[in-house]
Amino acid sequence: MLKIEGLTASVEGKEVLKGIDLEVPAGEVHAIMGPNGSGKSTLGYVLAGREGYEVTGGTVTFRGEDLLGKEPEERAIAGLFLAFQYPVELPGVGNANFLRQALNSVRRARGEPEVDAMQFLKLVRAKVKALGMSDEMLKRYVNVGFSGGEKKRNEILQMAVLEPAFCILDETDSGLDIDALRIVADGVNALRSPERGMLVITHYQRLLDYIVPDRVHVLLNGRIVRSGGPDLALELEEKGYGEFQEAA
């Protein structure tokens, strides 16, 4: 579903990704683990098409099409979703309006009928409830005045509404207490399906207790230095990244 080959990228002239090879088939959840500064978030942003992240080499194909030539909105329409580590506040943009605009943009691009305000509320309310959020959060401006946990839930809510084919979760566990983590993980797990791929970017193994990955990759200095099954996460938790650093 997502195939990355020899991907190199730089930020402000500094090479951060130094040749990534990674393939995530539909139905699988892969985890990317690594210490701060290893290039984890950069990988997420490069895949989502953020300005200022310059691809210097390699290819990414998503559902059989070149991904890197697409605009950010085209990637979203193609089914890619990035849950931000630091969700952006949008003062003056109502959360419900934002979600509906996003959903209708995606539906419109896919030739599906748009949903009106009433249909949308019906659809979104159930998802809001499942994520332990209140309807009141739909009326507020996007992420404005939200706690760290509320922002992360709001990311998962967007994911649940848009039902993307592929989800990238960037440090979704950071800033969450254990109850919130469980709720967010439940929300993510509910979206696991044989048609959907996921890439879970995390620093800690903790999240992977709740979202159990099929494969774990260790990212160090812009390269994947080791890949393995779910047990690799446990090994990392025990030994830390030091051993891999030596290997790299």
Added chain:
Amino acid sequence: MNAPVVVPAVAPAVAALLDRHAGLKDRLPGARVAWVEAWRHRGAEAFRAGGFPTKRVEAWKYTDLSPLRETRFEEALVATDAHPALPAEAGGEEARIVLLDGRFRADLSQLDTLPDGVRIDSLAALLGVGDAALRDILGAIAPADLPLAGLNAALAEDGVVIRVAPGVAAGRVRIVSLGTAPDGHAVAFHPRNLVVLGAGASLTLLDGAHGAGKGVYWHNAVTEIALGEGARLTHVRLQDEARDAFHTALVAVRVAAKAEYDSFTLVRGARLARNEVHAVLAGPKAALHLNGAQLVDGDRHADTTTVIDHAAPECESNQTVKTVLAGRARGVFQGKIHVRQVAQKTDGYQMNQALLLSPEAEINAKPQLEIYADDVKCSHGATVGELDHDQLFYLRSRGIPEVEAKSMLVQAFLTDAVSLVSDEALRETLLAATDAWWDGVEHPA
């Protein structure tokens, strides 16, 4: 030895307009009424003295009137019988006043539903009979030394006079002012409107200036507003002139004790627009809200200049003005707040913010606070910025196309100004107007 008398040279464009006044003055309404004639004469002299202000005049530092000065406009008193379609916004059930090229058109207006105690008349008709009730208001609220307002007095053919008797709740009234340029001629019109609310009266006035065609015209309007004690006027103005029109408007308002003037002005049309407001808080505990938004694109120029005069104690004034600029547009905000020594316990707030959508757009903002009282609370702020890249990426990453994402952020920028309009239907009208503006903006590929 006597010094030689220096007669200041009058610019040809000014002289031409003064000649027009001289030629027309015997035919203008109220020509045989002494006090009307005196009012017109004072106006003509103010225009003679000031002419078309140049950028050397402080109040016009950022607005160049030379395109206006250089345009030759046709004679006034050319009545059009055309009935252009009224703008879609002019629907609804409320009372409606239609001004066509500055002339009150009873045949297009809808005034059957006015409650008792509300009078709406053509200015020309009242001047024609020398209605003495206007004598103390006409020209008494607008500052005497503004040249374009002076020209308005010298040449005003018509306008609307709205009077609400004390204690009467007049509901909602709509003014639809349509500018046309018949047969491709450039026309100028100078309507003078009066709004007088008696003590405790209230009125919501939706005041729209629209262009009916693609022609060139100059709409030079003066509206004088007198609010009696405890009166309340909600004044929502929509400036949606034709693209090539010139719009110079002066609103002069006097707010008596405990009265409230609550206004919002949306500026989105005309090639050159000046929206000038002079407000006097004349009695204790008067309140003023002078909010607005300017949406400017292409090569257009929009100027909002306001003067708030706190002339009595315990008054409140609030002002939030937002300007969105695209293309090579130019925007101006000049906001002066004058707190006189007598105006203790004044509560004043002013915020002006500009959003630049293009590197070639430009805003000139000049807040000015002059405070002569020592026990006041006055704050002001100004920001200039562009769209936030992180916000734009966030929206796009959710599948929202770039142009739509920008539109959402522009709306968001305007939200805290537009939300100050408490009437929901009017707020919707304004939001629809901002959408329509955005649809007309050229978006670089």
